Every structure is written in structure tokens, then in C-alpha cells.
Amino acid sequence: MSDFSFQGVTPDLILDAVESVGFYPISGLLPLNSYENRVYQFLADDQKRYVVKFYRPQRWSDAQILEEHQFTAELAEAEIPVVCPLSIQGKTALEWQGFRFAVFPSIGGRALEPEQLEQLEDLGRHLGRLHLTGSARPFSHRPQLYTRAGLDEAAQELLECELLPDSLREAFRAILLPVVARVQAIDWDAYTHVRLHGDCHIGNLLWRPEGLTLVDFDDCRQGPAIQDLWMMLSGDRLQQQIQLETLLEGYEEFMEFNPRELHLIEPLRALRIIHYMAWLARRWEDPAFPHNFSWFAEPRYWEQQILALKEQLSALDEPPLRLQPGFN
Template identity: 45%
Template sequence: YQVGIEESDPFIVKFYRPERWSAEQVYEEHQLFFEMVEQELPVVPPLTDANGESLFSFQGFLFALFPRQGGHAPEFDNDANLLVLGRYLGRMHRIGQVRPFAHRPAIDVNTYGHTAVDLIRERYIPAEYRESYELLTEQLLSALNTIFTQLDTVRTLRVHGDCHAGNILWRNDNPHFVDFDDARMGPAIQDIWMLLSGDRQRQTVQLDTIIEGYEQFCDIDLQELRLIEPLRTLRMLHYAAWIGSRWDDPAFPVAFPWFNTTQYWGEHILQLREQLAALHEPPLTI
């Protein structure tokens, strides 16, 4: 929510939904912000009071204050912008690998896959789609488990977790990263794959450009390219479960009126079938 202040710039107040994150988990998110600010990275951190506190409570609701940040969406068809994004992501990940999160969960097949599928299957899938959904998700989770097991040596670090165009503001020729609400332990490629678009050839060029900038500040294990489609699949499963887990919140049916309709579940299953095929295709290479 934006809050106006007389003779001053307005604030953005962010309320944390009950049971979404604990205070310890939110503090870890804020700490990552502050570590990045120390290294002069263009992030939009929470404001602090005279005692250095960044998290506050009102009637049981946790909240934080952020400065309002202007900017426009980045142009991903501009290779120069992708090179800059890669450099800043490399700098962010150098900080992200300094220490792990102690309280925030990881991006993995269990939390983003099995837990998500269990919730959707038990509470939302219509009877006419249940058999298809159960068979399909069983195949998906089996494939995902196999891929992640084969790559169990991939390093995890503190990643943004939701690094797409909507969470990047372009201003003064530089990106400003916002909304670290989904920050978790995960592979570096998690913050890169959502920046890719277009056909396979175009994505390969984009990926090569981003990693060129990235590796000026941080190394990346190219084995992680094998995780792009698995991570996309997990995001799809997790996103449906994220909405479903909060469907009792009156704001969610208003914000997502298409969710939990027969048409939505039919399209969701079709998309998951496409992902099952994608999991067996050769990964992008550079």
C-alpha cells in the first residue's frame, strides 16, 4: 500500500500475510537486502527506525516500510541490458553465497513439487481431471527427482527466487531489484531463466549474454542449464498451490478470478503435459 506523507515522498507499506513467513524468515530477507546495500547494489531495501529495526507489528500483522521507487520494465530484447543484468546478478550472487539462510526454505522438488501437488490434488482438482492430474504429476515428479538427483552437486545460495521483469525496475541505465519475498536457497540459474524469452535460438543468445556479464563477478556451473525446464515446471506447480493455499483470503478470488475453474484446470494440465515433454528435450547450451 502507498502511504502519503506531508512534505515528503510517500512510503510503500508491505504487510506480510499471517502464516506466510515467520519474523525470523522476514529478517533474513531484510538482512540480504542490507548486505547488498553495503556493496552498493541497486536494490530497494526496507526503511529502518532509529534503532535499526526494519520489521514492525500492528495487531498481529507484520509489516515493513519501503521507499517508493520509480522506473520502467527492462527491455530484454536489448543485449546491452542483458549484459548489465548479468553483471548485477553476478554481484548479487557473490553476496548470496557468503552464508545460507537458516530459516527460509529451499527451492527443491519437495517444497515446490510434492507439497504443491498434494495440496492441489486434495483440495482443488475437479473429478473429471483427477486421474489425468495424478498420472501426469506422478510422471513429472519422478522425472524431476531423477534430474535433481543427477545434479545433486550443484551449489545453492541465497537467490532472489522470483527474478522476472515485474520485479526489476530500470532507471538511470541500471536495474533496481525489488520484492525479495520469494528469496530462498536455490541454484544460481533460478534467477536467470525467467529473463529468457523467444525461440530456442534467441534464448541461447540471451543466456550467453547474461552469463558473459555474470561471470565477470561470479562463476556459474554450466550443469545448471539442465535445471531450466525443471525449475520452470516447479514454478508452475508451486504457483497454483500458492494461490490455492490462500484461496480463503477474500483478496485472492478477486485478484485471480480465473483460478479454480474447469477451464483453468484443463489448461493447467495441458501446460504440464508440455513441460513433461520439455523435461526430456536437450537443455540449452552456450
């Protein structure tokens, strides 16, 4: 078992950890949908629901975890709806028997509906405000969204992955390496980098009676603004055009958008595809991964990924989305 293991995070350890900081569950521990960390909801004796998050060992340093917490605190201070860890005796980053954890208030809500354009415009406003705050200063410890070394490492892990069938290894290499080369050919330093949510997809956006709330800043890092926008685009080119302009109508109320970043949408999509596959390969020793992602070990999956990478290489050659003339 690797150093990234959660071996030892038993129900008794979880209960001891939360009780050590003054929370006394009167319900069972409800596992929430998280594979990178271990996250549980519980009802405490004060009749309030909380969420405890155990950080995967060795993934982030203490300083990087604190930067996540400090960033959400800055956003909350700017009245941007986010979920912040609770400060307990002046600390948000807690520790129990070698495992680092944080406690959050539990909030309810429903998923954002991207086909509802008024919700997309509201998300644009939230992201404009988030990036305005994020541009005030850089992260000191959190990584860049893209690094050449990080992409090289992900590609190498995939090429050496024991689950990649030998019969497909050469075909996979033949398409993976050109996609990697195209992403690395971009001058990423030519774009402004701000502190980002980093993983802004529908699962991390909750629509509540009082409006939209952004959750789960575990992947926050430094990068171009378009990273927090492009995952909301779906459908054909016309639909994506409408969605993009709707997002930017709200976004530009607070933050100017550089249209040159539209050239980064497909490279960022390629980067996400590669890093997602490498993440699965890297975590395969965690029993939760073979159980929940069994298809990753099947030849058909790798055949599909070869096709997906071929399609992505073609997408990298297509002209980017363009804003309509006169767009404000």
C-alpha cells in the same frame, strides 16, 4: 478464514501502524500489485513517497523476515542497487496489533526490456554481484528453493483441491505425478546453492535513469544460481541461446557460472508451474484470490494445465541449452 488471512487490515489500521513509527500520510493509500502481502504507497508530510508492506500472517517467521532484510542490507552495502526497508529506531521488522510490516522508500522506474541486449547484460552483472554476495554465507532460516517435502505437499494440495473438476481429476493426476517424479529424481545437492533473489522476473526489475534496481526480495531463498537467470529467457531456442549468453557475459564478470546448471532450467520451470497452482489453491480462502483469479475455478483452466504439464514433461526430455564453444 485461515490463519493466513488479512482480515482486520483496514485503512484505519494501516494509518495507525505507519503513524506509530513516525510517518504521517497526507495522501490516500494506493494499493500496489501484490497478492501474497498487502502493499500500499502513500505520500507523507515530509513530501516523500513511501511504501508500507504488511506481511501475510503465518507465512514467514520473524527470523525469516529479518533474513530478507539483512540480505538486502548486505547487497546495498556491496553497492548493488536494491530497495531496503527503512530502519526505524533500529528496527526494520515492525509490528502493529499482531500484524508485521515494514516501510520502504518508494522508487519509480520502468520495466526492464529483455529484447534490449545491453539491458540483459547489465542484469547479468547485477546478478553476478548479487550471487557473489549471496555465496558468502548461507541463510540460516530461509528455506531451500527445492525440497522434496515441499513439492510433495504442493502436489497433494492440487490433487485434493475441490476446484479440480472430478471429470479431470484422473487425467490431471496421470500427468502431474510423472512431472513431480522427474523433478524429484534430480540430485539437487550436487549443485552449489547460494542466496538468491528467488523471484527474478520483469516485474521485480526497475530500469531507472541511474541504472537497474532489483526490488521485492520476499521470495529470497537458497538455491542454484540459474534460478535467477532462466525467467529472462523467452522465444525460440536460438533467441534463448542469445539471451542466455548475453546474461552470462555480464554475470561472469563477477561470478563463475556452472554450465551444468543449464540442465535445471526445465525442472525449475516445472517446479514453478506446480508451486504456482498450489499457491492459488492454498490462498483461495483469501477473498482477493477468487476476485482476481476467477479462472482458477473454471474447468477450462485445469484442461489447459493438463496440456501445459504434458508439454513440460516433453521439455524435460529435450537436451538443455548449450553454451557456444569458446564462450568466456
